[in-house]
Structure formats: C-alpha cells, structure tokens
Amino acid sequence: MKENPTAVVISNAPTPEGGLEDLLNQLAFWEQLDAFRQKADKAPADVRVFIKPDMEFYELDSPTGTDPGLVEHLIDLLAERKYINVLIGDSLDDADHWLENRDILILADLVGYQFTTKKGNDYEIVNLSENLIDPSAEKEWTLPDRRLSADWLEADIRINFAKNKTHEEYGYALGLYNLIGVFPKRAKSYHYFHRLSAPSLITELLSLTPVHFTLIDAWTSNHGSQGIRHRKVYDTRTLIGSNDAVLADWVAALKMGADPSISPVNNHALKQRGLPAHYQLRGDLVPYEQWQLPATHVRNSVAHRNQHPTLRHITEMWLQQVDTDFFPFKRVADAKVNQLTTSLFNQIDEQPFSYWGYVGLNYFLGNLHQLLESWRTLYDKDRIFRRETVLGFDPATFRRADFDAIPGYIEPLAQIVRFTPPDRNGLKWRYIDESVLFEYRKILPIPYEAFIDRVPIAEAVFMMYDNIGGKRQPIRYDRRKRILHQAERDLYLPQPNWMVFFGGKPIDVGKIETIRYGKDSQEIFWRMVESANQSARYDDGMVRFGRHDQGTEIVIVARQHFELPLFWKVVNMDFFPQVKDALVSDAYVQFFSRTMAQYEAAYEGRSPYVGSDIKPDYGESGDPDFPMGAEQMRKLLGLFARAMQLIQPAENSGKQGFVRTDEAGYHHFKSGQTDQELTHSAREIIRDFYRAMRKDWAYLSNDQSGQQ
C-alpha cells in the first residue's frame, strides 16, 4: 500500500474542510484505499477503518487536540465512498488520576464529537483501554505489554490524525507521539515513559500494527516552550498528510523549523525505520514564521526532571493549564497547587524571570532525583525501578552463520587472556584495541547438574550484576527445545557504579548469542550488535558453566569498552596508568564476583536481579499504592508534622494521641511531650553524648578498654 511514499502539505486553503479534501486528493488517499479494498476483496462497508485522533484536551476548543470537526468531515468523506465501518478511539491517560471527566466518551462529548456527523453519518467512539486482547498466540508479537485494544488490532485501515503542537520535553508532538494513546495503561508516565521506553514502543507498534495514513491537523497549532501545558494558539492554516508515519512527522517538524531528530520518539523511529528510500514531497515546505519551539534549556531541564516517573506524573498535574469548569480536579489540594504553579509559570516565553525560574526548578528537581538515584545505585538498589524494553533491533537481519561465527571470534580472545598473568586481584586482563579483555573464574561448591538445572545458561548474560532490565528473544532451538540462538538487549547500571555521580548513563547493549551444550559444560557466546544510547563500543564474551571435581566452575571471558562520562574523558586516566589499572581491576572484580553471587542467588531460588518492578497493573483503577498528587503532599506534610511532634510540647500543640478504649468505655490518651520531658530528653542526649566523648577520650588516653 506504501508503494509511493508521499508527504503533502496544504497551506492556506479557504476552509479546513476544503484543505482536508485537497490533502486527501493530492495524497491519492482514495486510490490507495480502494486498492487495499480490492486486494482484500472486501466491500467498502466491510473495511474497518480506525481513526486515532489526538484527544489531549484540557480546555475546550484548544489547539492541543485534533479538531473534532475535521475528524467528522473525514468520516463524512469516507461515508460518501461507502466506507461506513469507522471507529474513533483513544485511551485513558494520567490525567484520569487527577481530573474528572477524562473518560474517553465524556471527554469526546465535551470537546465536540457528536457521535453523528453534520451529514448524519453515525460513528462510534471507543476506549482503547478496554476490550484488550493478546495477539501473541496467533502471530509473532514482541511488545512487552502484550495486550492492545481489539479495535486497533483488528482494524483494516489505521489513520493517525494528529495535532500540530510543540512539546516541552520532546520539542514537538506529532503523529508518532499521538500513537502513545494506542497503549492502554492509564498511568502512562510510569508504564510508557519509564518502565518501558516510549520511543521503542512506538517504533515497535508501527512494525506490528502499521499505520496506513498519518494526517496532521495544523489548521490551528499550539506552539511555545510549554507545549500542551499552556495554550498558545498559532493559526498555521496548514494540513499535512503522508502514507508514511515517519515521513509525515518529518515534514511537519521541518515546517516548524525544527530538526526532526530533536524528538526522542522520532529520532528513534528515524534510526530504526528511517525515511522511505524514495519519497515525494508536495506543497509548501516554508517553515512557519515566528514559530516558537521549546528552548533547549526548557527541553533539557524538563527531560532531566522527568527521569523520575513520580516527578513526571506530579509536575504534569501541577503545571497543566486546565479549564476546571469542564475538567474539575479530583482533589482540592491538587487544584490549589495547580492554580499557584500555573500562575507562576504560564508566561515563560514572555517573562525571563518565569523562564529561568521554571528551568531552575526543573533542574533542581531533576538533580534531587539524580542524587536519590545515585544513592540507590550505590547503596539501595532494591528501590531502583527495573525497566522493560523491546529488543530494539531486528534479529532477522542476522543470518544463522552470523550466530554460528560468534564462538570463532571469542575463542581466540579467550586463549589470549588465558595466557595473561593474573593481577593482584587474581584477575587476568589486558587492553586490546582500546577495549579491556579479561577472564574471571570461580568454582562454586554446587553440584554441576543441580546448578545447570536451576541456572539456565541462556539467562547467564541477563543475570549479570546490575542488570536493571532488557529483553531476551530466543531465535532457534535444538531438538530438545533448548535455546541455540537468541537475541538479547541488556540495561545495566553505570559501571563502575560511582560513575553515576559524574553523569554516567545506564549501559544499553543489544547482542546476538549462541549457546553450546556439552556433556560436562554449557557455554554462551555473545557479540554486541548495537548500543542504543552509545554507552558501549564493545561488549562481547562468553560464560561457561563446567563440571568440576569441587562443584561447578564458572568462567567469564569478556571484551568490553564502555563510554565514560565527560569528566573522565577530560581527566584522561591514561596519563596515570597505575591508578587506572587499579580502578579497572577493582571494578571488574567487583562486577564479576557479584555476577557469581547472582548465579548463586538464582540457584537458591531467589531473584537474581537488582531493582523492583513496576507492576504491570500499577496505576490502574483501584490500585491503592498509586501515588496521587495530594497523597504525595500528604506524605511530605506528614514528615513535617512528625518532625514538629518530636519537638513541640504537648501544652502548646494541644494534641494528644488516642491509645485505646477500655472495657468500661473510657478513652485512654497518650500525652504529648511536655516542656519538662523535652528538656529532660535534650539533657539526656547531651549527657549521653558527653559520656560517649569521655569514653573515647579515655580510650585514646591508652586506656584501651574505655573504662571511666
């Protein structure tokens, strides 16, 4: 259907409806639709057409969502050609947690969808968070969250009707961004912007459920640094369309005067799918005059802030300009905070004070999060959220011979390192072509058969220390249904962990792997094929589980080169080889000794991974653990209240704690601290501190026992 990839720009049509008709004609929309119908041998009325408009409305008649009048006009045009089997849909999003009237049907009704067009054509609006099915039983399905709306999946023709608008984090939000609404979860900030990666998800979705046409409503647009957070109308009087989803956004971004790759969503799609090899551009490509894209400071600071899902969720709630007559806040506290913050930050393009205040606040919150994550990376890994990913590359592009060639590449390297003398840590390692080649070996006193039974060799790479997510995809099996070839993507915490203080990013590597099963050993060989965030240049190696007199011998050989943060590129440690060697050796010994511990943990039946999972149903209706904005405030205030209780005397606070009601019905209260008690507590602390110091003094004065 996409034999002639084309993008069309219609500018300054007399009316939006006329512009849409012109766009569809120039795009050869009808011809392509008819060709599909004939190929599918269906009557027009049997062709299921799904239109996904942008319904990101927080005010009525807002330029942040697709004009319902245009969508209805498209339905009329389809109906004229007998395509009457049309559905419109979107899913619930985070706003449903904090605003009323966000149910899709109510929202659609409020913003102007009439369920019957002016010409009397009926259409249906569906909630893409409902009627979910898992298609993986019938076809190869690589989405981490398997279930999608049956209405989307079963559509014959999918039309993505997006809005032309800027986005404070992504620069712009067009057709690809609009597809996030196809995913069903309500807590999108957690699931699609953190647990999973929106750019990867959207690219994967395009592959699995192709979008046949992308239309962009740029008749009126929303521009400015805050994107959808703040209404800033621009009458661009333009409509854009393409039969290629990536091309449509590419052209629309160029019209904005933007580099199309500034949006991580589009950048990922451009890298993974690319533009069509040959395409046609029709119409006016001159950028809009005085179009305001979000400034780099704003985009970067928002991205920095939004790294934490709760911060993303809460700041969206408190910074979103909302027409509360139609979308009242569910909690008064959120409404009050929103009122205050939007009044402070609704003019950031016009008021430098507001602009820098906003940027500064974002960086402050982002840095707080980074500090917390640094602490967790080093000392509290259980509280790091794990991530799920799509594979991020197509393993079908690798031939069977590519997999089979990996051992031949690794084995000579293993031979080289085997003859390398061990260092002070007992680690054998050396530099080779700017990468580190090393061997780590350990015998676990666990019977070999029991070990390989509980620690599958196919998971040996995925179980390595500091893995915080990824995906494994088996490709080929042997006759005993054991995996022979697989593709894998791994996300690891920055290595060594303290790199996190220097802005070290997670290591993200895609690998292809071959597994060999012997009588007394099992081996997995891997070779890196890509690093989505350019965090690694080499990550190749092997793990061997072998039978040994004393149990199971584990050998890891690897060749690695991870990119360093800027600081460590400037402070070139090559000038201090002894220090560098010590750091490298210690880091690898720690990493692989802990990897061994992961294998032991797996053998014990414990989770061999660090971090905690965001549950797949997190934030869905009725989840008591979901952090509501007001709830977060309450917790914060609760901390202050408890701190005040600790220092405030009972007489002043007038508060006493209820303890119990006795059999006679008398209420018993625990009194708060009196002034006297507080004084006593303070004295006690000072006295004990003084005693402790005296004991230390006595200890220092050669009385090693500390006897007073």
Added chain:
Amino acid sequence: MKAVVTGANGFIGHHVVRALLREGITVRAMVRPSSQIHHLDGLPVDIVRGDILQPDTLASCFADCDWCFHVAGVFKYGEKDTQSLINQACTGVENVIRAARKAGIKRVILTSSSVVLGTARQKRPVDEKASRAGQDFLPYEASKRQQLEWARRVADQQQIDLRVVGPALTIGPEDPGPTESNRMILSYLKDPWKSTWLGGCNLVRVADVARAHVLVAEHGEPGQFYLAGSDNLEWREVHQMISELCGIPGPHFTAWHTSSYLASLTQEMWGALTGKKPLATREQAKMVGRYYWYESSRLINLGYQPVSSREALVTTLEWLVRSPHLPDSIRSSLNLSAAIYEKRKHL
C-alpha cells in the same frame, strides 16, 4: 513427661520445642491468641492459646504438665519506657509461676539473659558469680535483671523449683522476627560502610541454647542460674568472620562511642520521621565498648557442648541468605564461602 513452653512460636521458643521433642518429651506449645504459628507447622505438639499477662488464660494451658519453660518475653533495644518493660517482664513471670503452682507444675525453667550478670569494660569473661554492683544497666538489661529477682522471690513464695538459663547473644536459623541478635548480622550486611565497633560479645547457636534448656531441666539444680554461651569474641572478629563467610570486604571502619552515638541518634530521628525501625538505637550505641563475654562452665558440667561461634555464624548465615529478611540486592553482593555450602550439604 510433659512440658509447656510459653512463647513457643518465638525464636528461642520453637527451638526449645524441637529440643524437647528430640528428647521424647510431650510438648504443649503456648502462643498468644494473635500469634502466627507457622514455625510450629508439622511438629507433633499441642498448640494452645494463652497470654502470660492474662493469668486466667494460663490454667488450661498449664494443666497436666510437669515442666514449664517460660521463654516468652520482650527482646527489644531502644525502648524508652524502662518501667513498662520491667512491668511486663515481672508481671509475666509472676503469672506464670503462680499458674504453674496452681496447675501442680513443680519445675519452671526461665529463659533469662546473660546480660543480667553485667558486662566488663575489659576483655574479661563474666561468670554466674560475677558481682553486678555499680553497673549501669540498659533498659532491656534492667528489665531482665528485675524479672530474675522477682521470679526468684515469687518462686520462693510458691515453693516452685525455678531454674534459669541465661543465653548469650543467640543467633540461628528459623527466626521469624528476626530478633535483635540476628538483626545484628543483617545490619552489618546492609551497612554500606561495613562498620564494626569497640567491645565484644559471646555468640551462641540457638539450637545450643535450646539444648541448654533441656539439660537444665533434666540435670540442673533448683534456684541456679546457668549461662549458655559459646566463644568470646571482639566485635571486629565477629564482623570479620561475617565478611569472610559472605565473601565481602570489611569491616572498613571501627565506630567508637561518639560516632556510634551520633549515628544511632541520626537513625532514631530518621526512624521517628519515616516510621521505620532504625538500624541501630542509642541504647545499642551505649553497648559499644562493653565486653559481653561469659563463661558457661556451670552448664558445661551438665554436658553442654556448644558449637563454636564461627559455626553458629555459618548456620545462621546459611539460613539468612535464603531468607526473605535479606534484600535481593544484598544477597547479590555476597560470595558465600565453601563453609556455608558445606553446611547446606548436611541439611
């Protein structure tokens, strides 16, 4: 022979139950009405519900028994209300002795603590004859001391044969809490700085403490106090052993009195703010620099043969690394020694 064990679902309690069963003694396990009893699952015991602070619930629990092992008690550091701890301990033991008398039980074996004998500031073990005059007791220690004195007085009045076991720092597997002593190991494993502190302790395996209870019941003398300990070690040695057994570096730092006090004060403040249990309390910080070293010669004369403290740690760590008390990320940082795997083979 039939014995009732109070606090039978607790750490020492359920090990005492097992030790009695191994001796062929019929056991009635008494637990509070609200208690979880999964640690007693599968054991051939008669489980009864009672509360030592409610005397009227005890009569039926104690009926037809020959011995009473009073193990139930509060083992908690950081309790500000010393008097409340003392009241609970004394009221409980008095209720138990009086109920035992009414039920016709002649012998009560009380689980006390080695701390009632005090501590030394020098590296010198304390035995049952140690003088306790002038010692500064912490709230938990004071409550156990008062309990012991009160128990002896009530037992005299009631003409009950009271025998007392004073376990040292008891560690071991199947700890539902975990109790303060096993938490000591957990705290070290969780401590990113792997700190040790001045002073020392006597670590004993819970199974040996349980066995000591049976020995005292069978062969002990009325009115006597029996210390149940094992090796006397400095804290640094204990932490070194844990590090070695778990394949982790450390201890890196030695906390002195002041640093321990400030760290525990910070922990308590953070705990008060967040509602979480602090890793260490000021009461525990005051234990820094003390030597909780004990001699168990009186019990050894009865045939007591505890395993070494190292062996006790091996047994405890073998269980702890499998238990839910140890976070996954901490487990992933440990490289267990061959000694722990060897222990697994024998399980």
